[in-house]
Amino acid sequence: MVTNNAGDFRRLFAAQTLHAGLVILIPNADRTMQCCLCAAALDQLALFGEPVNQVLEVDLGGDDVTFALYDLPGKTP
Numbered sequence: 001m002v003t004n005n006a007g008d009f010r011r012l013f014a015a016q017t018l019h020a021g022l023v024i025l026i027p028n029a030d031r032t033m034q035c036c037l038c039a040a041a042l043d044q045l046a047l048f049g050e051p052v053n054q055v056l057e058v059d060l061g062g063d064d065v066t067f068a069l070y071d072l073p074g075k076t077p
Contacts, residue, residue, distance in 0.1 A: 002038060004028060010055065014072045021051030022072075026059035040065045 002023040003009045013022050023041045025034060037058045044058075044067050045051060057068040 002041070004034075006057075010072070013055070019053060019072075021045075021053070022055045023051075024055060024057045026057055029060075037065065041067075044069075 001009065001013075001020070002025065004025050006024045006026070009022055009024070013019050023038075023045075025037050025041075027033070027037075029037065037060075041056055041058045045056065048056070048069055051069070054069055054071055057070075059066045059068075
């Protein structure tokens with residue numbers, strides 16, 4: 001699941017015993033930038049592996065795309 005709505009989806013996914021993973025696009029960006037961020041997220045997931053019970057946050061730091069991968073509270077992949 002990919003979303004810009006971090007608060008609602010973190011809460012929904014944290015309530016699940018098992019989920020396939022959540023990708024959160026942090027910046028509120030236009031469709032072109034969202035596509036670029038999604039492509040970068042897919043490349044990063046290819047390195048990290050399956051994000052079972054994890055969240056991958058994708059953000060912009062200036063011109064650089066940054067990533068944070070973490071477990072949802074109380075979950076382990």
